[in-house]
Amino acid sequence: MNKAGKPTTIKEIARKLRISPSTVSRALNDHPSIGLVTTMRVKKLAEELNYEPNQTAIFFKQRKTFTIGVILPKLSEPFFASAISAIEEIAAEKKFTVLLGQSLDNPERELNIINSFRTHRVDGILMSLGKNTIDMGFVERLHKYEIPIVFFDCVPENIDVPKVYCDLSTGIHEAVKAFVERGHKQIALINGPETLNATGERTFSFKNALLDNGLTFDEKYVVYSELTEESNYKAMEKLRALDATPSAILAFNDYVTFDIIKYAKENGISLGRDIQVISFANYSLWKYMDNPPLASIEQYPAEQGAKAAEILFEMLENKDLEISIPDQILASKLVYQ
Amino acid sequence: MNKAGKPTTIKEIARKLRISPSTVSRALNDHPSIGLVTTMRVKKLAEELNYEPNQTAIFFKQRKTFTIGVILPKLSEPFFASAISAIEEIAAEKKFTVLLGQSLDNPERELNIINSFRTHRVDGILMSLGKNTIDMGFVERLHKYEIPIVFFDCVPENIDVPKVYCDLSTGIHEAVKAFVERGHKQIALINGPETLNATGERTFSFKNALLDNGLTFDEKYVVYSELTEESNYKAMEKLRALDATPSAILAFNDYVTFDIIKYAKENGISLGRDIQVISFANYSLWKYMDNPPLASIEQYPAEQGAKAAEILFEMLENKDLEISIPDQILASKLVYQ
DNA sequence: TTGTAAGCGTTATCAC
């Protein structure tokens, strides 16, 4: 800071020391060719004047911003909150800063954020897709601009781009096995909207898991919910209307489970005795509840975010935009509370 | 993008159109002095070449980055997650991007983040202090650099700086009143560590609320916890050891409440009948629980974040770094689930 | 209405 109230610049230091700006620059960067004395003098004055390099100038010159952008559907979702938390920690280690954008599942917002990130010249992007994203054209555009992007959790299909996601089949298998071991024969799945990938994935693995455990798969035991309370209740009613009412339910996520718990309470169903539930984890407060699900399928948001960040930083360090990185698939796991 | 694979620049457009870069710049920025025809030609070519202004150059030149930094203790805390979520939405409206840093309650990390933000030349900072921050010297430093900062939720005392926080006294008064109306005479407070401001504030308001409701204040009914499960249990035991066991407890936060619930379960205490609890909200899932607290004192994280962001943007627009802005105090409120 | 030129702060290249 100088008397004019403006940040000190290299030029100023140079003027005061009657040496050239380039010498100052080199001295500050410990360039070997600069004499020890000069270096010391420069550093001393820089200290005194509270010199701080103007990063915007450096960014501009070096075409690198030491910044990564992270795009998530919603930050207030615990799942994404812990992902971003992990990402920020890794970025901080690497001396990178994190630009943040939330899409709120709106494809238009997603594109706006990406554009904003691009004009901010972020060095790379981490992204978890919103539910409604169809057009993936932006991936190619980013590639043209040589901005690497790594997807995690909600990742695009059929595009050769680095991805980190959780394989639900392992957790679903464990869940069904746990149910079977407890003697359940009628196992249902309350799934999400049929349009979601996550939904198809669950149905697929659920079917396999049933067959692998010596049960038959009956479509009727898979009901689809729009994930509103009303829709979740309807799903429960559909299941209760079946000839052989299921005694075990795999729920799309914890929010569905909450509604199942509420529904059960209101309808005199005893959770744990009449019906057992296993859920996909977003919350982890079950231990405080009286009627928690039997277990949860953990999808490791922090680990996914961290892994994605690591891959991104590796790409940034090696400039290997072209080599295609194999999908990083974390196994989901059944976790008892 | 041009054939060299580099982003198109204004110079390139100028060269191709055989006009000067300044004309191109002006045309792209709809400068009134440029003829309509020229403007159109420029814009058309810019479009064709996928021209995108290099923001790093603009940031550098204009000494403004359209970026705000947000510093929070921990992103995975639902309280802060919803604050940042609200902040991001407001920033997006203003076409600002959000730089993110989490202090993890570590003062050193806080300073690192602030330095990083400063070198990134953020236009302003929003911050919620970590629990252990003592040295507030950075505020003055930021002031010198003319970087406005607005605090929210966990704000510094005795410093003239814009602050947004929630006044707990209103909620605590309502809580005590609610207890009294239900016939409770022995009301306890399980408080946080004595070193925290938040703790002193609660004691202070709790005392006043008791007196205002015609009860007496007895220090023994305020116990301090380190907020670990063990410490929370000890707090409960202290209360149970009192001559007149409290029938109502005000809990420092929802985590404490969770432990109270757990403790009660394990010790055959019926929540709701033997003991009623009111908590300070960080989670909002009580409706799904069997033994929820009677009510929660809501502190409106999203509103606090939003308000702080608004103040910051106002400061940025008016460059009014000097006028001191009166504290923005939101009333906390007792909310029944 | 348009062009010229300077400058933002830093660093890389070349020269001495």
Place this chain on the structure above:
DNA sequence: GTGATAACGCTTACAA
């Protein structure tokens, strides 16, 4: 070991 100069891409007086 140090200095001069140019360059990054854009904006903006000032000139024309």
